[in-house]
Amino acid sequence: MTEQRAPGQWWRHGPPWWSAPDDTEPHRARLPWRSTALFTAFVLIGSHFAAHSEHHRVALNGYARVLLVVASVLLLWRNRYPVAVAFGTATVTLGYLAAGYTYGPVFLTVAVSCYSAVVAGHRRAAWASVGLLWAGHALVALWLYPWLPPAGDKRGNVYQEIGIGAWVLAVVALSELARVRREQWARERADRAQAARRRADEERLRIARELHDVLAHSISVINVQAGMGLALLDSDPEQARAALTTIKAASKEALGEVRQVLDTLRTPGDAPRAPAPGLDRLPELVEQAAAAGLTVEIEGEPPRLPPGAGLAAFRIVQEALTNVVRHSGSRHARVRFTEDGDALRLCIDDDGPATGADAGGSGNGLAGMRERAAALGGTIEAGPRPGGGFRVLAVLPLHPREGQ
Template sequence: LDPPGRVLLLLSGVVLLWRWRHPVAVLWGTVAAVLLYLGAGYPYGPVLLTVAVAGFTAVVSGRRYAAWAAMGTLWAGHLLTVHVLYRWLPPSGDEAAPWTEEIVVATWVVALLAVSELARVRREQWARERAERARAERRRADEERLRIARELHDVLAHSISVINVQAGVGLALLDRDPEQARTALTTIKAKSKEALGEVRQVLDTLRAPGAAPRAPAPGLDRLPELVEQAASAGLTVTVEGEPPRLPPGADLAAFRIVQEALTNVVRHSGAREARVHIERRDGRLRLLVDDDGPATGADAGGTGNGLAGMRERAAALGGTIEAGTRPDGGFRVFAVLPIETEEDR
C-alpha cells in the first residue's frame, strides 16, 4: 500500500473507537472509507473487517434499519465501482470484475447482517430476562417486607393492647389494692418481654435472610395463652372446638387472625365475653370470633390495618375473611381457610 491507502486503512480502524457511542455515524464513515479504498484500486483486505465490526455494532445497538441501509449502500457502491466506474478508476487498464464476485460480496453482506440480527435478538432476550429477574427479586422483597410488617403489626398491636389495659388497671388500683396493681404490673412485664422476643425473632430474619428461625412460629397450640392474656385484660374467652394439626404457614395465619380479632375486642369493644369457634370440615378451617359488644369507639371492630392484615393472611392461603357488626350488636370475624390438615391425608 502507498501512503494514501495506509491512511484510509488507519482511519477506518480508528473510527471504530466511537462505534458504541455513535454507531450509525461510525458505520457510514467506515462504508465511505471502504468505498474510497476500493475505488482507489487497492486490494481487498483488513479494511472489510472494519465495516463488518461497525455494521455488527449498529445492529446490536438497535440501529438495524440504518445498518441495513449502510450495508446496502456498500454493496451497491461496490457493484458500481467494479462494473461501471472501473474504466476511469485506477489502476489503468483494469477490467470488470466477474459477476461471481458480486454473489460472494452479496452473500458476505447478508451473512453479516444475519449474524448481527441474531446477536441483537439474543441480547434483547438477555436484557428482558435480566429485567424479569430484577422485577421478581423486587416483588419477593416487597412480599417479604409486607410479611414482616404484618408480623410486627400483629405482635405489637396485641401486646400493646394488653399492656395498655393492664396499665390502666394498675393505675386505678395502685392506692386501693396494691396487690392487684402488682399483678397488673407483673402481667405488663411478662407481656412486654414476650413481645420483645417475638419482635427480635422477626427482625432476625432481616439480619440473616434465609436462616432457619431460632424458635418455632406461633400456632393454634398457643391459643390457651391468648385466652389467658385476654383474661388478664378482663375479657373472658370461650373456645369451642379442638384446633387441628396444621401446616406451619396455615397454623401461623390462623393464630394471627384469632389474635387480631381478640385484640380488637379488647381495644374497641365494651364486651366482657368473647367466643372462638374452630371447625374443620371439607378440607377447610373455619374460625369464628365474635362478641356481644357494645363498641366503645368510632373504629369498632378494629383498625383498618388490622382487618387488612387478616384479609391478606387469608388471601395468601386462598381463603376469605368476613368482618362486621352483628345484627344484635357486637362484632364478628369469620375466616375460612382452605387447607389440608394432617387428618385429611
C-alpha cells in the same frame, strides 16, 4: 398524535449520534484501544498476504495502507458515534476498492462498525451504510470498471455481486441477532431486579404485619391492665399487683417476639431462634385475653397446620381478640374451628355492643388479616352479626399451595 421529526431525522432509530458523549458512563468514557489495535493489525497483515494471491489487483502501496489504517482507526469511536463510524468505514472501504486494491479482510472494519451501530439501536443507519457499500461496489464492478484501476480490469459477475449482497445480509443479520440477545439479557436483568424489589417489598410488608399483630395485642393487654392497676392501686393492692404482673409478662413476651422479627433483618437467611407461633399456642392467647378481662371459649379442635398457615391462623385469632378488647363492650368471645372439605373455617364472635371509643389502633388490623388469608389462598369476612356483636370469619386451605 403523530410524532414530528426534524428534517434529516427520518432514518434515525436510537439516540442522536452527533451529540457529545456522556463521560459519566464508564463504557462510553473509555475508547476500545486494544480491540481496535487488534483489528488494525489483522487487516494490514491479512491484506499484505492477500496481495500475493491477487496479482490482477493493484499492488498495496502507501496510499492503500493509509486507507486501511483510517478504516480501522475509525473503530476507536464506534461506541461513541456508531452511525458516523458506520458510514465512515463504508466510505473509506469503498474508496479502497474503487482504487483497485486487493480485497483481503478490509470488510472486517465494516462488519464491526455495522455490529456496533445495530447494537446501539441505530439499525436503519447500519443497513444504510452496508447498503451504500454494496451499491457502490456493484456500480464499480459492473459499470465504472473501464475508467478505474487496475488497467484492463474485466466486468464483474452479477452472481458475484449477489454473493456480496448475501454477505452483507449475513453481517446485518448476525448484528441483529446480537442486538436481540443483548435486549433479552437487559430485560432479564430488569426482571431479576424487579423480582428482588418485589421480594423486598413483600418482606417489609410481612415484618410490618408481624410487628403490628404482636404490638397491637400486647399493648392492648398492657393498656387494660394498666387502667385496672391504677383503679385498684389504693382499694385493692393485691389485684393491682396482679395487674402489674400481667403487664410485665405481656411486655416480656412482646419484646421476645419483636426481637425475633428484628433478628431476621440483621441475619437474613439464618434460621429463626424460636419457632413461629401457631395454633398450639392458643392456650397462651386465651390466658392473655383472660388477663385483659376477656373470657374466650374455644369450640372445636384446632387442626395441625403447616407453619405458614398455622402462623396466619394464630395471628388472625390474636388480632380478632385484640379488636374485641379494644372496640367491644362484651367481655366474652367465642373461637370456633370447623373443617369444610379441604378448608378450615375459623370464626371469632363477640356479643357486642361496640364501644365506639378510640383505642389508639392503627386501623390496619383487618387489612393485615385479609393479606394473611389471601397469601394462603383463603378469604376473610368481617362485619356486624345479625343479632348484635361482631364476627370475623376466615376460610383457610388446610393444605396451602407449595411456597405458601
